[in-house]
Amino acid sequence: MTKYVYFFGGGQADGASGMRNLLGGKGANLAEMTSIGLPVPAGFTITTEVCTAFYANDRQYPAGLIQEVSEHMARVEQLMGKKFGDRTNPLLVSVRSGSRASMPGMMDTVLNLGLNDETIRGIIDQSKDPRFAYDSYRRFIQMYANVVMGLKGDILEDIFEELKEDRGVDLDTELTADDLKQLVGLFKNKVKETLGTSFPENPQDQLWGAIGAVFGSWMNPRAITYRRLNNIPATWGTAVSVQSMVFGNMGNDCATGVAFTRNPSTGENLFFGEFLVNAQGEDVVAGIRTPQPINMAGGDGSLPSMEEVMPESYAQLMTIQQTLEKHYHDMQDIEFTIEKGRLFMLQTRTGKRTATAAIRVAVDMVREGLISQKEAILRVSPEQLDQLLHPSLDPKAEKQVIAKGLPASPGAASGEVVFYADEAESAAREGRKVILVRIETSPEDIHGMHAAQGILTTRGGMTSHAAVVARGMGKCCVSGCGDIRVNYEKELFVATGGVTVKKGDMLTLDGSTGQVMLGKVPTVQPELTGDFGTLMGWVDSVRRLKVRTNADTPHDAKVARNFGAEGIGLCRTEHMFFDAERIMAVREMILAEDLEGRTNALAKILPMQKSDFLGLFREMKDLPVTIRLLDPPLHEFLPQTEAEIVDLAKVMKVPPQTLHAKVDSLHETNPMLGHRGCRLGISYPEIYDMQVQAIIEAACELVKNEGFSIIPEIMIPLVSHVNELAVLRKNAIRVADEVIARYAVKVEYLIGTMIELPRAALTADEIATEAEFFSFGTNDLTQTCFGLSRDDAGKFLPSYVDQEILPEDPFVAIDQNGVGQLIQIGCEKGRKTRPAIKLGICGEHGGEPSSVIFCHKVGLDYVSCSPFRVPIARLAAAHAVLLED
Incomplete structure (x- = not known):
């Protein structure tokens, strides 16, 4: 028979921290803390398997669950010396969610469950404090009505505020026991009036209502959004932990708080947190009262710290937080309650932190001997580095x-x-x-x-x-x-x-x-600390995948190299054409009536292009540079306004109407699938000839005059048939060899292509006969594989992701089952023909972590990405190796 409920309490637990997939993070850690002897109120956890069954069976529980819960509640009662629903000695419980991945605040919680008009008498007798008892009761009704019964939160809150206004008080604590007792009655009446059903008095009904609500909250909008943003599968489900209540609001010897074993913003090894005297847990996070610092180092002196107010409990908490960090080998986020001077631990979990903190904590813990360098690398997620770089x-x-x-x-x-x-x-x-x-x-x-x-x-x-x-x-x-x-x-x-x-x-x-x-x-402003450099040194010692950058200017190249780029994987030469000093010559070239006119215009552009390549080669000295020849359709460079056409007509000494006709003739219905890329090179070979000449002249000058060692990589875009590449390769070799002979130096170069069309991937074995390298252009490969325009798909792709039609936007992360297969086919066929072929990726996916890991798996030599994503790709490449191990 399947076990659905796991007990913890009294130093013994059925579960352990390694069972988070079954017990959720909260349940697994409650069990673990219990087993290592920490003071944890007794309780039990209903597994994530129940959540899965709950949704698979029209919100019905699996057979035997009710009996299991009843048996485990009896164990809690025996250990705590109280009875759930008893009039004289009642046990109250909390009901909380707990996914295997931390989702703070996304799902529902119910506290003080088990209170009714009978059990409240027992709470009054036990506590000797009617005000505390009725404050707990009103909290329970307010929370349960909202979470379980679906009453809008502000309905009861308005009643609460009206009563405080009527009594002439500002703070909850200024209300008397009679005030709070009256509030309980008002709340119940409002629930009945609004919902048409009475507030449940039976504790068992309350319990199962709360359990159902917590399971139900797994599919609430905020939880769904959080999972989508953090790539948490809906199939994981949540566990539910039912735990004995301990009270931080029974007087000034009581408190509740949240703390981190290290500073989550900076990573400093300093116990960091907040607490409130005479409060329940929700008071700390709700902001109703100003929380106090845990210790004197964490405050500004305006409010007394726990270290000062409750020194014995603080000392005990310090010991516990150190125990937890050493036990888990990671920074912990903990919740605690102090009841009548006695400390209880309610939760521990891996603490969320900034990128700065993540790096410092990881590096410090290696120095402290808590974790290895490999563990430190895996502790920092590649996505976090965005915070550091901008x-x-x-x-x-x-x-x-x-x-x-x-x-x-x-x-x-x-x-x-x-x-x-x-x-x-x-x-x-x-x-x-x-x-x-x-x-x-x-x-x-x-x-x-x-x-x-x-x-x-x-x-x-x-x-x-x-x-x-x-x-x-x-x-x-x-x-x-x-x-x-x-x-x-x-x-x-x-x-x-x-x-x-x-x-x-x-x-x-x-x-x-x-x-x-x-x-x-x-x-x-971000600070790239010494710890960042230390971590990235470990990263580079692990990864096998090289990381280049997409850069079109010397400035971008310099930024990328400072971030650790190992070359340029994509230089888009068309971006160089839009400079104000060049655009006229480019337009003149496009609109020329004959070869002579185009050649004259290209002669103006040649020295500008060569200057660009000189700058890039200098910034990337001794590193490879891949330069893509002109790719966009020509219409993108044309004048758009009447004034621009008139100005260009003057330069070209032709009537404006002649240019109008030429502009109109270049119009295409679908230019991104039209006359662009290598097709331009076939139609106008003089354009590519000029660019190859500029590239090789720049290389020759640096080799001859400055002693550089350069192997330029000339990339021909949008090839779909090997014959296209064969023609353009032959032209490129002719021009390059002429330049090299003229400079009388020895310069090697490579000629390859961008694989960005499905046919190119499927015939990569043929294309590899003419290509010395492939660079997968995943932006266009995704467009042509899906039949989507990346500029227009933004209107509807988010809804595809929301509805789980697609797991994620394929323009953000590589679609591994579709586009990924084309890449894999291209790699395998390319290497079959040319075993030493160099393989890389230069689409925007080159800086997305899951895509980088995929590129490692299929055996690419490098990825190329935007300069500011280079460190992200480096870290992801190291993760790929470590996750593989």
Whole structure:
């Protein structure tokens, strides 16, 4: 027969800390604390298997559960010397949730369960304090009515406040026992009046109502959201722990508190926490009363600490917290209650912490001999590092949130609102900080994006243009913010709540949460401490996967190298074309009527491109640099306004109407699947010839004049057939060898391709005959595999994730069952033809932890990601090795 209930109490426990999958974190740790001799009130835990059965069987419990609960309640009664539901010596219990993964505050709890008009007499006799008894009773009714019966929380709270106002008091503690007794009656009447059913008097009915409510809260909206945000499967379920009540609100020799064995913000090895005298647990977290510091080191002296007020209990708690940390080998988050001077432990769990704290705790614990270096690496999640690499908002500052979008690029930024890229650039020249607000960005906005402190768009997803470029720049970005409506003509936007924000108004963005705030909110600059360097040294000694960066400018390359990048995996040459000094020549080249006209325009661009590559090669000295030849469709570079066409017509000495006709002729219905990538190189080989010449000339000059050792990697994009690559490879070799012969130096180079179309992956064995490396472009590979536009899918993909149609956004994390199989096929077929072929990934997935781990598993040589995600990828690559072991 399946065992569904596990007992703990009196130094003995059926469970242990290793059983968190079955008992949840709370139940497993209560059992463990009991077994190691800590003072834990007796109780029992109903397993997560019951939760699974509860939902699988139309909220019905498995056979035998009621009997098991009854038997274990009897064991608790015997140990505590009290009886559940007894009039003279009643046992009261708490009913709490406990998932295997910590979900603080997401699910429901009921305290003081077992009180009714009969048992209250026993509580009064036991405590000799009618006020305490009726305060516990009103708390129970208020909590139970809300959690179990579904009564809105403010209904009873309003009655409570009205009574306090009627009595002329401000604090709960100023109400008398008679006041609280009256409040109990008022509460019960309101429950009956509102819900049409009486408040349950039978303790057994109360117990099973609470158990059902806690299981039910596993599927409440906030729990569902929390699980989605933290990748916690719904199938895990929650356990329910039923535990004897101990009371921190029976007088001034009682207290309750929450503490961490180390500072969760800084990681400092200092006991850190808060407590309240004469209070129950919810009082500490509710903020109704100002909590007091645990010790003198944690306060400012304005309130007495527990160390001063209750020195004996504090000393005992210090011993216990040290015991727990040494036992679990990790920082603990603990809850405790002191009843009549006697300390009880109600919970311990791994403490949540900032990235700064996580790194310091991990490194310190290695030094203290508590954990190994490998354990320290696994203690820090790659996602946490975002907090370290970008400015963050001051958590103490006031914020007026007016909208929320997608957290596209982490960090925080404040500035004046502008709506055009040119304005952003002009403002930056004047020393003003701005936020660029756009419906959506295009490559032509690149200068304004670079100049802005942050970017806000109403359209686009996590891998939209704005998101990708912002992450590469380390810029804060909130994309897909459907809560606002932009009016370019009036230069303002209106938020859903009716707030109007005009050009010049101050705005703050939080790219880590997607929040948009009115006004300027102070930020806190990250500090990459010595502990960070120590941890990353351990990380690099473990990982096998190399980490490169996606960088288009020397500045980005320098930032990435400082973050530990081992080369450039993707340089998008088209981003270099949008500079104000170059765009005219680029447009002239595109709109030229013949080869001679294009060649003349390209001759103007050549020295600019070479200068770009010189800068990149210098920043990445002795490291590989992969340069992608022109990829976007030509229409993206064309003039859009009448004024721009007129200006270009003057430069080209042609009538404006001629340019109008040419612009119209380049229009495509679906340009992202049209005339772009290698198809441009086939149609206009002189474009790719110019770029190859610029790359190899830059390499030759550095080798000849500065003694560099360089092997440029020339990447031809959007290949779908080996014959495309064969033609363009032949052209590239011709140009490269001519340049090398002219400089009379020895320079090696590689020619490869980006695998970003399903056909390319499926025919990778053929393509590998012409390619010396593959770089998987997972942004486009995901688009073409799913048949989704990444810029438009943001409108509906979130609902797909919410409804669990998809486990996660495939533009954020690699779809391993679909896109992942194409990558794996491409790797296997490529290596079959060319065993030494170099394999990497350069899509935005290259910096997403689960995707990095996948890339390790399929045997890629490297991942490439935005500069500010390089440390994240390094850590994820180390995790991949350790998790494999």
